[in-house]
Amino acid sequence: MSQTKTALRLQAKETRSLLSPTQIATLSRIIERRLLDLVNGFETIMVYVSKTPEVETECLITDLNRRGVRVVVPIIERETTSLRLSYLPDPSVLRASTFNVPEPLGHELPARPEDVQVVIIPMVAFDAKGNRLGYGAGYYDRFLCRYPHPIKIGIAFSCQQAESIPADGDDVKMDYIVTEKGVIRCNGRGT
Numbered sequence: 393m394s395q396t397k398t399a400l401r402l403q404a405k406e407t408r409s410l411l412s413p414t415q416i417a418t419l420s421r422i423i424e425r426r427l428l429d430l431v432n433g434f435e436t437i438m439v440y441v442s443k444t445p446e447v448e449t450e451c452l453i454t455d456l457n458r459r460g461v462r463v464v465v466p467i468i469e470r471e472t473t474s475l476r477l478s479y480l481p482d483p484s485v486l487r488a489s490t491f492n493v494p495e496p497l498g499h500e501l502p503a504r505p506e507d508v509q510v511v512i513i514p515m516v517a518f519d520a521k522g523n524r525l526g527y528g529a530g531y532y533d534r535f536l537c538r539y540p541h542p543i544k545i546g547i548a549f550s551c552q553q554a555e556s557i558p559a560d561g562d563d564v565k566m567d568y569i570v571t572e573k574g575v576i577r578c579n580g581r582g583t
Contacts, residue, residue, distance in 0.1 A: 397558060401517060401527075401528065403554075404516050404551075404552045404554065408445055409445060410551075411445060411551070413444075416444075416445055416549075420447050420448035420449075421451065423447050423549075426572075427452065430575060431456075431461075431510050431512075434461065436462040436464060437456060438465070438477065438511045439452060439453055440493075440513060441480075442494075443491075457480075457481060463480045464477050464479055464503040465480045465496065466531070466535070468490040468491065468531060475535045476502075477502070477503040477504070477508070478496050478499075479501040479502075480496055485499035491527075505535070506539070506541075508539070508542045509542055511536065511545065514526065514546075515548040516552065517552050517553070518546055518548055518552060518553055519553065519555065521557075521565070522569065522576075523556075523563065523565060524557065524563075524566055525554075530562065532564070533563055533564050536564040543568070544565070545566065545569070548569070549571060549572060550571040550572055552571075
């Protein structure tokens with residue numbers, strides 16, 4: 393199964409790499425608008441901080457903060473292969489860190505995983521059943537296995553969709569997937 397996942401991950405990355413920076417920015421704004429409608433009314437939302445060429449989340453984080461939402465971002469702990477959480481009221485403190493992911497190191501405001509209502513998750517590839525492929529390190533799957541209560545929303549460009557993603561026992565399905573083409577409801581979980 394890992395060979396299949398590796399091949400799907402590579403194919404999705406290659407397809408995504410064909411998007412121009414302008415296309416990424418335009419599609420990201422469309423995804424953001426769909427996402428803002430979906431998460432309207434939630435008070436504490438965990439959002440990944442994007443790196444090129446992922447769906448951009450900088451404007452999303454700013455818009456959520458403007459709306460009074462408590463934005464939480466993950467910080468990668470390589471030593472423990474886990475995520476710790478920090479509130480992010482000011483995105484200007486972000487600096488490239490582990491895996492070149494922007495993090496608020498030195499400006500952390502610790503957040504409790506139990507307080508997070510929604511998690512917005514990056515995806516390298518996905519299928520319509522809510523299965524996702526990340527980068528392969530399992531940080532989000534471990535976090536979501538430990539804290540399964542938040543609504544899980546994966547975001548990606550529609551070109552990253554695969555017919556089927558093989559799922560292991562440790563893989564966590566998304567409740568929703570948002571692309572520029574629409575919202576896919578995966579687990580029958582309501583908002």
